[in-house]
Amino acid sequence: MSRLVFAPRPVIALIAIFVYAAVSSVHWARQAVGSHPRVGTDEISVYERRFDRLRPALPRSGMVGYMGHPDPAAPATREMPSPALLHFRRYLLAQYTLAPLLLVENTSPEFVVGNFEAGTEPAAPPGFMRVGAFGDGVILFQRPAP
Numbered sequence: 001m002s003r004l005v006f007a008p009r010p011v012i013a014l015i016a017i018f019v020y021a022a023v024s025s026v027h028w029a030r031q032a033v034g035s036h037p038r039v040g041t042d043e044i045s046v047y048e049r050r051f052d053r054l055r056p057a058l059p060r061s062g063m064v065g066y067m068g069h070p071d072p073a074a075p076a077t078r079e080m081p082s083p084a085l086l087h088f089r090r091y092l093l094a095q096y097t098l099a100p101l102l103l104v105e106n107t108s109p110e111f112v113v114g115n116f117e118a119g120t121e122p123a124a125p126p127g128f129m130r131v132g133a134f135g136d137g138v139i140l141f142q143r144p145a146p
Helices: 008-034 043-051 083-098
Strands: 063-067 102-104 111-115 129-133 138-142
Touching (some): 083 111
Parallel strands (some): 063 111
Antiparallel strands (some): 129 138
């Protein structure tokens, strides 16, 4: 009867491969979990919180105007190369957050949402009155009834 004899080098090599695979898997899993932003810190969640107080003051559906201003002093970065692109990004985030309302970037509707930098107090557009400030640079304007 023959006995199986394991040579030490192949056994050690096989154990080393399994240990390396296990350590690599744990490392990759930690990297994957650590690379995701915490819940509620993404831009959409931030905008939803910014507009939470405004939502009850708006109609449930229809068209609402939008005002913002490109910040010419905003520094260009690799993610945001120009102030105009930053302005457009803010407009899209506001549109997504306030859906099903349709935001149009003009003052023809009865209500106009102002999306400005926090602490900015712009004047009401001509023919509008300021309904209220909802914090964080969010302002609502309304055209008075004739």
